[in-house]
Amino acid sequence: MKKLIILLCALCVVSCAGYPKPEKLDPLYNYHEAEKKNDYGLLIVTRENNFIGSGLNLQVYVDDKIEQIVKNGETITLELPVGVHEIRIMDDINKVSVERKVEISTETDCIVTYRPKSSNGKFSGQLQWELRERI
Secondary structure, three states: OHHHHHHHHHHHHHHHHOOOOOOOOOHHHHHHHHHHHOOEEEEEEEEOOOOOOOOOOEEEEEOOEEEEEEOOOOEEEEEEEOEEEEEEEEEOOOOOEEEEEEEEOOOEEEEEEEEEEEEOOEEEEEEEEEEEEOO
């Protein structure tokens, strides 16, 4: 019994000593990431959570390239290079799209909100575009 207790204690000590130590992060890494982000602005697209048209998804295109699909109640954030971009948002049921040229900068974020609605049994929605200064 005494040998079993000694063996268990030895196993506990060995197993605790085997955990890897946390790696030290390079302090310059975060600086370089922050410097890289200075050349990017944000496009934030929100599809409000609503029962009406809940199966309708939004496809977000930037410069004629699909970037992401936004589902009911989701918000996405895209980092885009500074400059003028053509943003197109299209629903995947009616295939109706809205295009707008937007200047992306480091001082402002482009925020797009989609509010679904229904009239005469047809689903549609309202897009609200806003440029908001960063805090």
